Amino acid sequence: MLRLYLQAPFAVFRPFTTGSFRPTAGFITPSAAYGLLLNVAGIEMRLDDGKSVMTAIKNDLPKVRLALGALEMPLRHSIYQQLHNYPVGTTGKDHAVNTWGNKYNILPVRRQFLSGIRAYLCLNGNPDLETWVLEGLAGKRPRTYGLPFLGDNNFLIDRLEPVPNPQPSHWFVPVERDQEEFQEDTTRLTLTIDRRDMSLTRSKLFAPTREKSLNPPDAAWQEVQY
Numbered sequence: 001m002l003r004l005y006l007q008a009p010f011a012v013f014r015p016f017t018t019g020s021f022r023p024t025a026g027f028i029t030p031s032a033a034y035g036l037l038l039n040v041a042g043i044e045m046r047l048d049d050g051k052s053v054m055t056a057i058k059n060d061l062p063k064v065r066l067a068l069g070a071l072e073m074p075l076r077h078s079i080y081q082q083l084h085n086y087p088v089g090t091t092g093k094d095h096a097v098n099t100w101g102n103k104y105n106i107l108p109v110r111r112q113f114l115s116g117i118r119a120y121l122c123l124n125g126n127p128d129l130e131t132w133v134l135e136g137l138a139g140k141r142p143r144t145y146g147l148p149f150l151g152d153n154n155f156l157i158d159r160l161e162p163v164p165n166p167q168p169s170h171w172f173v174p175v176e177r178d179q180e181e182f183q184e185d186t187t188r189l190t191l192t193i194d195r196r197d198m199s200l201t202r203s204k205l206f207a208p209t210r211e212k213s214l215n216p217p218d219a220a221w222q223e224v225q226y
């Protein structure tokens with residue numbers, strides 16, 4: 001097992017959504033953690049199929065089991081922002097002349113984000129990927145895609161490093177269907193995403209364990225495979 005410590009001041013892990021409210025999951029998702037690890041390992045996961053350039057995902061990526069732990073639960077915030085976009089059709093075209101060629105469809109939106117990310121990312125079941133991640137952290141893997149970030153490209157990482165002396169943490173485990181008692185900080189986390197067909201995106205409800213423990217329980221391990 002490889003355990004990494006992730007620290008960042010801000011992050012956002014958005015579900016696919018539109019409208020004036022843009023939510024975030026309450027913790028880093030397995031799909032986001034997987035993408036981050038592939039970025040560090042220098043493995044390109046985007047597929048250029050000539051039709052949806054750089055948006056589709058390859059289907060021959062490394063399989064791995066992930067467990068996610070929170071040393072501290074992040075705080076959730078929201079802000080109002082102006083959302084600039086290129087509209088479909090002629091919506092808002094009268095404003096185009098005022099923006100000098102920039103995006104002219106402007107809407108006020110409320111966007112959530114997280115602060116105080118202190119997490120463990122644990123990998124198991126793929127020794128090769130563990131080796132490639134360690135080599136990537138040491139600058140020994142070729143990389144072609146920018147800096148690692150957490151959801152928005154201005155939310156950069158402070159620390160991502162192996163953990164020599166781990167501390168107990170709250171581990172995210174799936175919420176059972178017949179569970180009657182509501183657990184605090186329950187949130188939906190995506191396991192894998194499919195940008196071509198949203199019905200194929202996999203997600204589950206997760207909640208952090210009430211008590212901290214040094215190692216992830218069996219239920220915390222989730223397989224990620226494309």
